[in-house]
Amino acid sequence: xxxxxLYHVAQIRDIEHAAQAGLAxxxxxxxxxxxxxxxxxxxxxxxxxxxxxxxxxxxxxxxxALLAAVGLAQFGADVFxxxxxxxxxxSADASAALVRAQNSDATFISLQEATASTGWQLVIDGLFGIxxxxxxxxxxxxxxxxxxxxxxxxxxxxxxxxxxxDTGCVIGADGIAVHASVTVTCIxxxxxxxxxxxxxxxxxxxxxxxxxxxxxxxSPAAELNAPVLFAQAAKKRPHASxxxxxxxxxxxxxxxxxxxxxxxxxxxxxxxxxxxxxxxxAGPTPAYDSQSPELMCRSAExxxxxxxxxVAGPGxxxxxxxxxxxxxxxxxxxxxxxxxxxxxxxxxxxxLEQKLANRRAASLLTPHPLEAARLLGLSSxxxxxxxxxxxxxxxxxxxxxxxxxxxxxxxxxxxxxxVINTSGNxxxxxxxxxxxxxxxxxxxxxxxxxxxxxxxxxCWLHGTxxxxxxxxxxxxxxxxxxxxxxxxxxxxNQLTAYA
Numbered sequence: 117x118x119x120x121x122l123y124h125v126a127q128i129r130d131i132e133h134a135a136q137a138g139l140a141x142x143x144x145x146x147x148x149x150x151x152x153x154x155x156x157x158x159x160x161x162x163x164x165x166x167x168x169x170x171x172x173x174x175x176x177x178x179x180x181a182l183l184a185a186v187g188l189a190q191f192g193a194d195v196f197x198x199x200x201x202x203x204x205x206x207s208a209d210a211s212a213a214l215v216r217a218q219n220s221d222a223t224f225i226s227l228q229e230a231t232a233s234t235g236w237q238l239v240i241d242g243l244f245g246i247x248x249x250x251x252x253x254x255x256x257x258x259x260x261x262x263x264x265x266x267x268x269x270x271x272x273x274x275x276x277x278x279x280x281x282d283t284g285c286v287i288g289a290d291g292i293a294v295h296a297s298v299t300v301t302c303i304x305x306x307x308x309x310x311x312x313x314x315x316x317x318x319x320x321x322x323x324x325x326x327x328x329x330x331x332x333x334x335s336p337a338a339e340l341n342a343p344v345l346f347a348q349a350a351k352k353r354p355h356a357s358x359x360x361x362x363x364x365x366x367x368x369x370x371x372x373x374x375x376x377x378x379x380x381x382x383x384x385x386x387x388x389x390x391x392x393x394x395x396x397x398a399g400p401t402p403a404y405d406s407q408s409p410e411l412m413c414r415s416a417e418x419x420x421x422x423x424x425x426x427v428a429g430p431g432x433x434x435x436x437x438x439x440x441x442x443x444x445x446x447x448x449x450x451x452x453x454x455x456x457x458x459x460x461x462x463x464x465x466x467x468l469e470q471k472l473a474n475r476r477a478a479s480l481l482t483p484h485p486l487e488a489a490r491l492l493g494l495s496s497x498x499x500x501x502x503x504x505x506x507x508x509x510x511x512x513x514x515x516x517x518x519x520x521x522x523x524x525x526x527x528x529x530x531x532x533x534x535v536i537n538t539s540g541n542x543x544x545x546x547x548x549x550x551x552x553x554x555x556x557x558x559x560x561x562x563x564x565x566x567x568x569x570x571x572x573x574x575c576w577l578h579g580t581x582x583x584x585x586x587x588x589x590x591x592x593x594x595x596x597x598x599x600x601x602x603x604x605x606x607x608x609n610q611l612t613a614y615a
Contacts, residue, residue, distance in 0.1 A: 119323040121336035122536065123304040124282050125246045131303055135328045142209045144326050145176060148302050149183030149213075151324035152273060155300050156188060156238060159269055164192040166237045169230060170222070171259055173243040173277070174202045179210030180273050180302070181242020182217040189221040196223050198230040200255035201243070227255050231262045239263050239270045241294045243277035246306070251288025252278045264295045272296035275306065276317040284312030284524065285501055293317050300324055307338050310536045311503050311524025338504060338534035341527065341576050343611065345535065349560075349569035350612040362391035363562030364424030366450075367555065368416045368441055369457070372399035374431025377456065380548045380597055381430045381555030383408045387605040388559035394419055398437055416441050421448040427558035429458030430551045439465060446471040451478040451561040454516075455554040459483050463490035472514050478567035479516035482554055488520055504534055517571045519557075521550065525579075527571050535572060540579025543586050548597030553578050556604060577607045 123131070136144060160166050170185045172178035182197065189195045197217060205211040218224065225233075241263065243256055252260060260277060263270060275281040278293030284307065286293045297319040299309060303326055309318040339345075354361075365385045370378035375397060382395040386408060395405065396416035405411045417437075421444065428445045432438045434457060442461050445452060446468060454462070454472070459481060462468045472479060481491075488506055489496040491514075499506040500522070507520040507528035520526040525537040553574060560570035581603035586592050590599060 119305055120340040120342060121305060121333070122307040122310070122338040122340065123333070124307070124337045127334065127337065128246060128303050128306070131328065131332050134332045135326075142212055145179050145183060145209045145213060147326040148180040148273070148324060149187055151302070151326070152180065152184040152240065152271065152300055153187040153191070155271060155298060155322060156184070156240070157191070159271065159298065160238060163188070166193045167235050168193050168195050168238045168240065169233075169236045170195060170197045170240045171230075171243050171263065171277075172197055172199050173256070174199075174204060174210070175206045175245060175247060176210050177245030177273055178242050179205065179207070179213035181240055182210075182213040184240060184242070184273075185217045185222040186220040194223075195221070196225050196230065196233075198225055198227055198259065200227045200259045227259055230259065236266055236268050238268055239266060241270060241272040241277050241296060243294070245274045246281045248278070248287060251291040252293070257292055260292050260294050269297045270294060270319075272299040272318065274302050275299065275309065279308060279314065279317045281306040281308040283502055283504070284308035284310065284314030286313055286317070298322065302326055303328060304333065304336075305340070307504055307536060310340060310538065311522070311526060312500055313523075315523050338536055341535050341537040341539070341572055343576065346569040346573040346576070347611065349565045349573065352612055359391035362389055363564065364392045364394065365390040365558045365562040366394045366396055366419045366421060366424060366426045367430065367558065368396045368398070368419065368426060368428040368445060369430035369432040370395070370397035370399055370416070371431055371433030371435065371438065374433065375399060375402065376548070377431030377551045379405055379408075379411075380551040381427055381558070382411050383598075384552045384555030384601050384604065385427070385559040385562070386410060387601045388556050388608055390559040390562040392424075398432055398435070398441060421445060421450055423450075425451040425453075425558055425561035427453040427455065427554050429455040430554055432457035432461070434461060439468070442468055443471065446475065449477045451480075451567060453480045453482065453554050453557045453561065455482045455550060456487070459487040460490060463487075469514075472516065475515070478561065479514065480519070480557055480561070480567050480571055481510060481514060481516050482519045482521065482550065482557065483510070484521045484550065508532060508534060517567050519553070519571055519575060521553070525575050527575060529568055533568075537575040537579060539576050540582050541586055541592055543582045543591035543593075543595040544579065546595060546597060549578075549600065552597050552600050552604070573611070577604050577611070580607050
């Protein structure tokens with residue numbers, strides 16, 4: 117078990133129950149409080165007389181917060197506790213924590229006093245933890261709305277109040293959640309902190325394992341992406357190489373008015389190291405690409421699909437020719453990336469769906485939530501509400517590796533494995549970014565990467581390039597898909613330099 121291992125709420129409950137059986141009452145709550153205090157000491161340059169507002173709920177999450185109040189007061193902070201819901205605690209451990217806080221130097225204040233005060237230097241959110249199942253309402257809603265206006269750091273305990281730790285969604289259609297700058301999550305990391313709305317509400321995530329014996333942790337529900345998962349597939353290029361050493365890639369799409377999608381995917385594939393790249397157009401075929409004349413522009417119908425790998429879908433359109441082209445590529449034995457219109461066609465053509473499910477060669481699907489919804493016969497809202505489940509079902513149904521794009525992209529394997537990507541930022545929310553990802557995936561497949569590692573690496577490289585560019589001042593607003601490509605090339609070469 118590592119901090120990259122992700123556990124669902126039900127699993128956390130089982131681990132917690134098993135751990136408590138061998139510990140004195142209140143031990144885990146005290147350890148959680150100590151982890152919170154340590155995080156605060158790290159966050160604040162000076163703790164003496166620092167004005168700290170602690171929002172505590174009636175559950176064990178509130179108990180953690182109350183014991184943290186005791187510890188911070190002992191360090192000399194000016195600690196103020198607000199309990200907007202109730203002081204009737206839900207467990208014996210939480211009740212004992214309340215008594216200790218009431219007998220400490222922490223000051224208990226009303227909701228009105230908390231929201232009328234200024235100068236807070238840090239807020240600790242201990243209102244609701246992983247057990248919350250209903251939208252936050254009433255006084256707690258008022259307090260969260262106030263917290264979200266404050267300029268100071270906000271530390272959430274376990275999960276930002278109002279956020280579903282399994283799915284990453286704010287609970288309730290019109291729900292509210294704390295915008296934390298740091299989340300100290302207890303026992304194990306949780307998927308909802310890293311996908312859907314999770315990254316916006318969780319901030320930086322720190323895992324406090326609370327000293328629980330690792331033998332009590334079973335298999336995680338998912339894990340976070342990292343180079344350790346795919347770096348072994350990166351190979352250093354032999355000096356005695358030639359273009360045939362790195363495979364052919366055929367990119368199929370480009371109906372009339374949508375040629376740019378094929379061009380983006382093909383350019384990315386060339387920059388990602390594919391030996392030869394064929395840009396196949398369903399619409400008018402340009403003689404060549406003036407910016408990347410090394411691309412071989414062809415009519416899509418003329419492409420040789422007997423070797424290499426293929427990408428199908430960017431700008432493919434929905435015409436009869438598109439159906440025929442897709443049927444042809446699905447019948448091939450090539451490792452295949454399916455994106456954009458290829459996915460939309462499969463969603464409405466049962467024959468294409470059957471061809472995909474029956475393929476023996478590797479298939480990699482890269483849907484955004486709406487495309488995933490069409491494939492599953494759901495709404496995009498339903499997909500976003502259960503991103504891990506949706507990706508897992510797509511992988512199972514189509515016998516393919518799936519990248520469900522979005523904040524915290526989900527990579528799913530047909531055998532049930534799930535990985536959440538950690539790199540990337542809002543700069544990727546731009547036209548053509550998905551075409552670049554598809555071309556990158558295809559280039560790795562053409563270079564004989566296994567499909568699972570290719571999907572993991574492509575997601576990570578795509579996001580990391582955006583992170584590097586934004587850190588250097590390019591974006592997030594206005595970063596174009598074309599600007600991503602040379603940055604991705606740099607990341608690929610850094611990855612393979614030490615292979």
